[in-house]
Each structure stands twice: as structure tokens, then as C-alpha cells.
Amino acid sequence: xxxxxxxxxxxxxxxxxxxxxxxxxxxxxxxxxxxxxxxxxxxxxxxxxxxxxxxxxxxxxxxxxxxxxxxxxxxxxxxxxxxxxxxxxxxxxxxxxxxxxxxxxxxxxxxxxxxxxxxxxxxxxxxxxxxxxxxxxxxxxxx
Amino acid sequence: xxxxxxxxxxxxxxxxxxxxxxxxxxxxxxxxxxxxxxxxxxxxxxxxxxxxxxxxxxxxxxxxxxxxxxxxxxxxxxxxxxxxxxxxxxxxxxxxxxxxxxxxxxxxxxxxxxxxxxxxxxxxxxxxxxxxxxxxxxxxxxxxxxxxxxxxxxx
Numbered sequence: 001x002x003x004x005x006x007x008x009x010x011x012x013x014x015x016x017x018x019x020x021x022x023x024x025x026x027x028x029x030x031x032x033x034x035x036x037x038x039x040x041x042x043x044x045x046x047x048x049x050x051x052x053x054x055x056x057x058x059x060x061x062x063x064x065x066x067x068x069x070x071x072x073x074x075x076x077x078x079x080x081x082x083x084x085x086x087x088x089x090x091x092x093x094x095x096x097x098x099x100x101x102x103x104x105x106x107x108x109x110x111x112x113x114x115x116x117x118x119x120x121x122x123x124x125x126x127x128x129x130x131x132x133x134x135x136x137x138x139x140x141x142x143x
Numbered sequence: 144x145x146x147x148x149x150x151x152x153x154x155x156x157x158x159x160x161x162x163x164x165x166x167x168x169x170x171x172x173x174x175x176x177x178x179x180x181x182x183x184x185x186x187x188x189x190x191x192x193x194x195x196x197x198x199x200x201x202x203x204x205x206x207x208x209x210x211x212x213x214x215x216x217x218x219x220x221x222x223x224x225x226x227x228x229x230x231x232x233x234x235x236x237x238x239x240x241x242x243x244x245x246x247x248x249x250x251x252x253x254x255x256x257x258x259x260x261x262x263x264x265x266x267x268x269x270x271x272x273x274x275x276x277x278x279x280x281x282x283x284x285x286x287x288x289x290x291x292x293x294x295x296x297x298x
Contacts, residue, residue, distance in 0.1 A: 016206065018205065020204070021204070029205055029210065031212065093203075093206055094204075094205060094207070095206065096205075096206035096207050097152070098150045098206060098207060098208055099201060099206045101150060102148065102150055102201070105148065121153075126155070127154060127155040127156075128152075128153070128154055128155075128211070129153040129154075130150055130151065130152055130153065131150065131151040132148065132149070132150050133149055134146035134147070134148060134149065135146035135147045135148075135149045136146040
């Protein structure tokens with residue numbers, strides 16, 4: 001099995017706020033991520049697809065096809081957007097790195113028809129990231 | 144599709160420390176042969192990067208596996224404060240009788256952080272330099288320790 005990874009970057013804003021909690025609790029739990037007008041990040045997304053190379057083309061999947069899927073599903077939805085207000089898949093959710101990674105997984109998995117989505121890694125900053133994968137997927141835990 | 148969807152949170156931390164790879168179980172010549180310049184008598188240092196991965200359910204109220212402030216404070220107390228700007232050989236009890244290779248450092252950091260109460264520690268990855276990195280996920284702890292002790296030289 002071959003793992004193939006493509007990386008893209010997008011920029012977006014967000015804020016953490018749970019309307020069911022008091023302003024004081026929001027502040028205590030989320031700190032400056034609770035600032036009312038939001039803030040932004042340059043996100044880096046690494047999408048890994050697993051599969052066997054096609055004997056004719058030598059490819060697990062056509063990178064062009066993956067690029068188009070990422071453009072359509074992620075870039076057009078999230079790039080230069082306010083994640084809380086403009087991305088319907090995240091509505092009602094705190095747009096943490098964990099939740100965004102899971103939403104991106106859910107958007108991509110049904111679209112990837114050559115090979116199998118193996119891992120989504122989303123960096124919010126170079127020092128903070130979330131990984132999403134199916135439990136038991138090889139090659140993630142034991143690298 | 145098999146397997147439930149799983150999410151991990153990864154966080155990178157940094158500390159600077161010195162070490163010397165040397166074991167009293169081997170002769171001077173053997174130490175020098177195995178560890179090379181890492182055996183130089185006064186030690187040397189690295190800027191270490193520690194990547195910590197934890198997993199758990201995403202709390203619907205916060206969107207988080209674990210609050211970063213809690214994880215940061217725990218790592219600060221258990222790893223950064225005791226290791227940063229220290230000599231691993233001299234200042235960290237675990238390395239009084241164990242070679243402070245980055246393999247052993249991974250295991251030591253894993254053991255310290257596995258007590259984090261808010262999420263499950265999945266693995267530790269330590270970058271000794273931009274070129275060398277080591278990962279440990281908690282398997283065969285006792286066996287690994289012995290094996291890692293006498294492993295080959297590190298540049």
C-alpha cells in the first residue's frame with residue numbers, strides 16, 4: 001500500500017463561543033479565542049490517500065483529481081471565510097482544529113473514489129494540529 | 144469503510160538541553176566507537192522539539208479533545224521545566240543510569256505525560272535535530288528500555 005499526501009493552505013477566521021455558557025465561562029474556557037470579533041489563521045491541510053498504484057499509470061490517484069476535490073470541497077468553502085458564520089457544515093459547532101479536521105474528513109471521504117482517504121491532518125499553527133483517521137488504519141500509529 | 148472516526152490533537156513544544164551518550168557498562172574505546180562525537184567528554188546540546196499527540200472524544204460544549212491550556216500547563220510542569228536548559232545526564236534522575244539517547248528520552252517523556260488526566264496520550268515524537276526524529280507510543284516499555292540503552296551511535 002502506498003500513502004500519497006497533498007498539502008494545501010487556506011486562511012480563515014473564527015472565534016470560540018458557546019451560547020449555552022455564561023460570558024465568564026466562555027472567557028475562562030476559551031481565553032483569547034473568545035474575543036468577540038474573531039481572529040484568523042493560515043491553516044495547512046495535509047490529505048493522505050492510501051492505495052495501490054494503477055499498473056498502467058503508476059498512480060494511486062491522479063493528483064490533478066485530488067487537487068480539484070480539495071479546491072472544490074475545502075478551498076471554495078473555507079478559504080478567506082469566517083468559519084463560524086460562512087461554513088454551514090460547522091454551524092452549531094465550535095470551530096476548533098479538531099472539529100474542522102473532522103468536517104474536512106467527512107467532506108472528502110465520499111469524494112475520493114480512487115484509493116481510500118487515510119488521514120486528514122490540519123495545522124492551525126505550526127505547533128498545533130489535529131489528525132483525523134479511521135480507527136485501526138495502518139501506518140498512522142505505527143510509522 | 145471500517146473503523147470509527149478518530150481525532151487526535153497534536154501539539155509541539157521546545158526545550159534546549161545538553162547530553163552525553165556514554166555508558167559505564169562499556170569500555171572507553173567501545174563508548175567512543177559506538178557513540179562517536181556524541182561521546183565527547185563534556186557533552187553537547189540540542190534544541191529538542193517534542194510533539195505530543197492525545198486522543199479522546201470531542202466535547203460538544205467546547206469542540207475540544209482537551210483544553211490546550213491544561214495540556215500546555217501539564218507539559219510545562221512535567222517536561223519543559225525539568226528539562227529546559229538542563230543537562231539530561233546530570234539533572235534528570237532517569238538518565239543517571241540510562242543513556243540519554245533520544246529513544247530513551249521519548250520513553251521518559253511518554254511515561255511522564257501518560258498521566259495527563261484529560262485525554263489519552265497516543266504517542267510522543269521527539270526531534271533531536273531537524274534531521275533526526277523518534278516516536279514512541281508506549282509499547283513494550285521494559286523491553287525497549289534495555290534494547291535502546293545499548294543501541295548504535297547517534298550523530
